[in-house]
Amino acid sequence: MGQNPDDRLTDEHYPAYTMGRAAEMLGTTRGFLRSLDQMNLINPQRSAAGHRFYTRHELRxxxxxxxxxxxxxxxxxxxxxxxxxxxxxxxxRHLQHS
Structure with missing residues (x-):
């Protein structure tokens, strides 16, 4: 069964932002986001059509x-x-919990 819609609102790993929206929110270009993907800093999910979707974690x-x-x-x-x-x-964090 799928994720509850309310859970998606608080899930920092839910891919909710399109490339255009992400670039707009960050005040950067789509090319910059593609570069971060190529550098493996972020790994946006892709739709069946190949469109990238970003999480809040990736935006940070x-x-x-x-x-x-x-x-x-x-x-x-x-x-x-x-x-x-x-x-x-x-x-x-690991050392604090050891």
């Missing part, structure tokens, strides 16, 4: 990348920084 990652790029950091380095920050946060 994209916003972090955009902030770093806006500071003059290259896209590849920005994606690596975010991945390392997230790995460090996960390791700290």
């Amino acid at each position: 990652l994209a916003a972090r990348a955009r902030a770093l790029v806006d500071q003059g950091i290259g896209l590849e380095a920005a994606c690596r920084i975010i991945a390392l920050q997230d790995e460090l946060q996960e390791a700290r």
